[in-house]
Amino acid sequence: MARPSKYPQELQERAVRLVIESRADYDSEYAAIKSISAKLGITSPESLRKWLRQAEVDGGVRPGKTSEDIAEIKALKKEVTELRRANEILKSASAFFAAELDRPSRF
Template sequence: MTYRAQPYPRELRERAVRMVAEVTPNYDSQWAAIGAVAQKLGVGTAETVRKWVRQAEIDQGQRPGGSTEESAEIKRLKREVAELRRANEILKAASAFFAAELDRPSTRS
C-alpha cells in the first residue's frame, strides 16, 4: 500500500511562494531561496516548494503550462467519464438480461 501524506494547507503553500519571491534577491539563485524557505517553514523538501513556485508562475501567466483550475477541471471530467462508463456497463448488462428474457419461450398456457 502506498502512503500519501495529506497535502500542505493552501495558506502555507501561498505563504511559501510569497516568501520565495521576497527573499530571492538575497540569495545567489532562486533554488537557494527555495531551500531556505522550505527549511524555515518545515516543508519536507525544497522540491515541494519549487513545484508550488512553478505552479504559481503558471497560474499567473509567467510560465507556460496548465493552470491549477484547468488541472482541477480535467480531474473532475475524468471522474465523470469513469462514472458514466460504469453506468453504461450496468445498462448494457441490464439490456442483455432483458433481451434474453424476451427471447425465452413462454411456459404459460
C-alpha cells in the same frame, strides 16, 4: 489518488510569496527556496519548488496546466468513469431483458 499535502494552503502560499519577494537577496532561486523552506519548517525544498512552479503557471508567467484546469480534468475523468460504468450496467440489463423476451412462454 494522491495523498493530501501535510502543509496547509496558507503556508504554501506564504512560502511561495516569500521566495518571489526575496529572489534578489540570494545568489540563485534554489538558494532562496532552500533557505525559506528551512525557515518555515518545510522538510523538502523540492516541495516548495513545485509550489513555486505551479504558482507561476497559475499566474501566467510559465506555460502549463493551471490548477483550475487540473481540477476540471480530474472531475471530468471521474465523470467519464462513472458514465462508462453506468453504460456497462445498462448494456447488461438490456441483454438480460432481450433474452427474456426471446424465450417462449411456458403457459
